[in-house]
Amino acid sequence: MSSQSSNDRLAALAVAVMLLLTAWGNALAMFVFGAVGLAVGLLFFRKSITRGGALAAAVGFVLAIIISLAMLLR
Numbered sequence: 001m002s003s004q005s006s007n008d009r010l011a012a013l014a015v016a017v018m019l020l021l022t023a024w025g026n027a028l029a030m031f032v033f034g035a036v037g038l039a040v041g042l043l044f045f046r047k048s049i050t051r052g053g054a055l056a057a058a059v060g061f062v063l064a065i066i067i068s069l070a071m072l073l074r
Contacts, residue, residue, distance in 0.1 A: 011056040014041075018064050027071035034064035 014037055021030040038061035045057075 014057040027068040031068035
């Protein structure tokens with residue numbers, strides 16, 4: 001049996017994609033993925049966003065947006 005919830009899987013996927021986009025160095029793609037991911041995550045996990053993987057994914061998306069804005073503005 002798997003003890004991972006869908007929230008944990010979402011967090012793992014978000015972290016993996018953010019690492020790939022950061023290594024790629026494309027700030028615009030990182031910003032777009034972060035914004036879309038945050039909106040979709042809030043839509044689907046709005047009741048459990050304060051727990052576990054959903055919270056980690058939301059924080060990851062917000063950090064990706066902040067980092068990409070810093071990359072775009074420098």
